[in-house]
Amino acid sequence: MSDLKGIYALWYRETKVFLREKSRVVASIVNPILWFLIIGGGIGSTVSISGIDYQTFIYPGVLIQTVLFSSIFFGVYIVWDRKIDFLKEVLVSPMSRTSIFIGKVLGGSTDTLLQILILYVIGYGFDSAGLLPGIRLNPATLLASSIIILVTTAGTVSIGLIAGSRMESPEGFQLVGSFVIFPMFFLSGALFPVDNLPPWLAPFVYLDPVTYSVDGLRAVLIGTSTFSFAHDFTVITAFTAAAIIAGTYAFKTMKV
């Protein structure tokens, strides 16, 4: 139990750094706004999905996009962090690798959740401006949405940490983007409904754990979904549990 303070230290550091690096925060929210306004507005001008305004339809998808990019890159960053940054100091401390992993997951999840909170505020603003017809943003739905996002994020941070723990140099950054983040994002149904897909595509979409996060968020925030909420939540939880177990193992065997 002596690692509790250490876990707190890891969390404290991530949160401090996040709050101090204003440019990172700005960069992380500009992207979702562009997606929302340009893709949402552009496609939405001619398309609506079973009666739902397209901009409203992709709002949950944009949240998940932020989760994916922010949390996975947070994890992959340890390829630097363990060589020329603070993680090296953590790895020589008496803390167990499992505790270090937990601290990292908590820190990364907090980072992502803070960005999501900003996107809630922006969503609220858009809603007030009439850009999000049919969205349901209230304390109850936002709480439910945050729980889904938190569980998802713990899993995706773990995926990033696993990738980062195996990489020897930052050259692999792009690969993680192309082969992990983008496929997970595009397959998740963030931009399209997943209930009437061509047969070759459907299996990939259903294998993507994030599909169920998007579906769960739609159920909560818009009131439409393909699967039942219990189904969504079970899949996400199972994914995250598996990712955490795999991540703990990856950290135990990680080279400095």
Added chain:
Amino acid sequence: MHSIEAKGLSKTYDNLTAVDNLNLQVKEGEIFGLLGPNGAGKTTTLLMLATLIKPTSGTAVVNGHDVSTEPGDVRRSAGIVFQDPSSDDILTGYENLKLHGWLYDMPGDLMEERIREVLALVDLTERKDDRVKKYSGGMRRRLELARGLMHRPKVLFLDEPTIGLDPQSRERVWGYIKKMAHDEKITTIITTHYMDEADRLCDRLAIIDKGKIVVQGTPKTLKKGLGGDIIRIKARKLNLEDLRKLACVKKAGRCDGEVCLTVENASKNMQEILNAAGTVESVEVRTPTLDDVFLHYTGRDMRDESPEGGWAERVMHMRTTK
């Protein structure tokens, strides 16, 4: 009783032997240097002793704890300062130390007391609330040294402690290291490829080349072991064999178009040597340095070695030269 004892310590990667059957013993409160060119296996040795790399074979005991079976105990009783920065530059110096206190599970009061103490030791008290980003390279190294001392380790591992520092900062860092080792009896192991650092700082040192210890001893005995002074002569029609016949000449060889001699008591035997050398164009006499020791035992000049090529080093180099 030795603070550190390594027996047959080896590390192999695929087909490369980074450290080859290394044996060493370090006494309590001693500053022990691992001296060698880049890629010689110094850092690998240090990281094995610090439990960050698992040895392929052999054992090492640090403060009575085996590095393979009791890594947690070794870590609690050891401090380490890396060659590359490992502090967070967005946080302040004070915050970095506080994180260290938490990582080592120190009680709050004790932590605050130690932070004050180590900040004073490295003269950073006034800058403690500045972000590390605003520190110079020397200040950052001092902060990390202070951090390594915060939990009162019995052993301190320092990987190239003054690399990239200006001469003034180097002197200060050396001063702190000596003070901690000799006053507080903290056993210190440093790796370095600077001959002057090894000479000035270390009580004893081991010269490492290609993963093996080629020789070890105090800087003084190593230099004495060469058997005399170094003379470089440039002369026309010089005959090496004539010089080798002289009783005072221990070793003679060609170096960069000149002749290098190791000579017993050079000042007394100079006339005899000059006579044997023929028409002399220039002559240089000096006492041996660790460079000569390295050259003597490895047959190579350490200054010719190319720098390390890892990506992290390249990035750091880019950052520091910006």
